[in-house]
Amino acid sequence: MKKNKLLLTGALLIGGISAATAGFNGFYVGGHLGLGLLQGTHTYTNGGSTAGTQKVKAIGYLAGINAGYLKLMSGSNMVVGGEVYYTLAGPKSSQNLQIPGGLVEGKANISHKSAMGGALIAGALLNPKVLMYAKLGYELDKFNLKYTGLTFQAQTTESYTKSTRAFVPGAGALYKISESLLVGGEYGYAKMGKLKPRSDQVAINGAQRGYTFTPTEHRLTAKVVYVF
Numbered sequence: 001m002k003k004n005k006l007l008l009t010g011a012l013l014i015g016g017i018s019a020a021t022a023g024f025n026g027f028y029v030g031g032h033l034g035l036g037l038l039q040g041t042h043t044y045t046n047g048g049s050t051a052g053t054q055k056v057k058a059i060g061y062l063a064g065i066n067a068g069y070l071k072l073m074s075g076s077n078m079v080v081g082g083e084v085y086y087t088l089a090g091p092k093s094s095q096n097l098q099i100p101g102g103l104v105e106g107k108a109n110i111s112h113k114s115a116m117g118g119a120l121i122a123g124a125l126l127n128p129k130v131l132m133y134a135k136l137g138y139e140l141d142k143f144n145l146k147y148t149g150l151t152f153q154a155q156t157t158e159s160y161t162k163s164t165r166a167f168v169p170g171a172g173a174l175y176k177i178s179e180s181l182l183v184g185g186e187y188g189y190a191k192m193g194k195l196k197p198r199s200d201q202v203a204i205n206g207a208q209r210g211y212t213f214t215p216t217e218h219r220l221t222a223k224v225v226y227v228f
Helices: 002-020
Strands: 026-045 052-072 078-089 092-096 107-127 130-148 158-176 181-192 195-199 210-227
Touching: 026 078, 026 107, 026 181, 052 092, 052 107, 052 210, 078 130, 107 158, 107 210, 130 181, 130 195, 130 210, 158 195, 158 210
Parallel strands: none
Antiparallel strands: 026 052, 026 210, 052 078, 078 107, 092 107, 107 130, 130 158, 158 181, 181 210, 195 210
């Protein structure tokens, strides 16, 4: 009789643990919505000895979808997994093209358009309803760089669509509302590669001109996740 009671108690405990952590184990799909703070330095060269630098700072929306898999490690509170995601981005900035002491020679209009990539996830359950995790992503970011009001050539407008790659470390938390529905928040920092939309190899109208932009982005998003 005692042996049967112990077996029953053990089964109930195992069942309770499995039910309590079910939301953090399995395939999932979801969405995210938040804000991005785009920062960076845009450099303009016009053949002179000193480049003009423009400090970029812009806040815009972030909205996207994500899908992945979470695995609760047997006999522990550790959770590992991975996800893929796609994000539409809204940060935009407009800066004057100018070298130190020179005249304004146009405007650089910079827009972050999208990001897509994948990430690894590792975390721990603080309790049956709360998961804290760290994340490391690698992604492709798309930018539009439009130059207007250019005074140094007959064509006063230039437009470029350029892509760059970024490592994105971050951290977040998920809270289990039900066995399948999770909500939470996440912070990420995207350190992106350099964009060079123009780099003249020969003099045009007496000068070799170039544009360079090196961006980074702080991101704060809310997430909703459905686990199958």
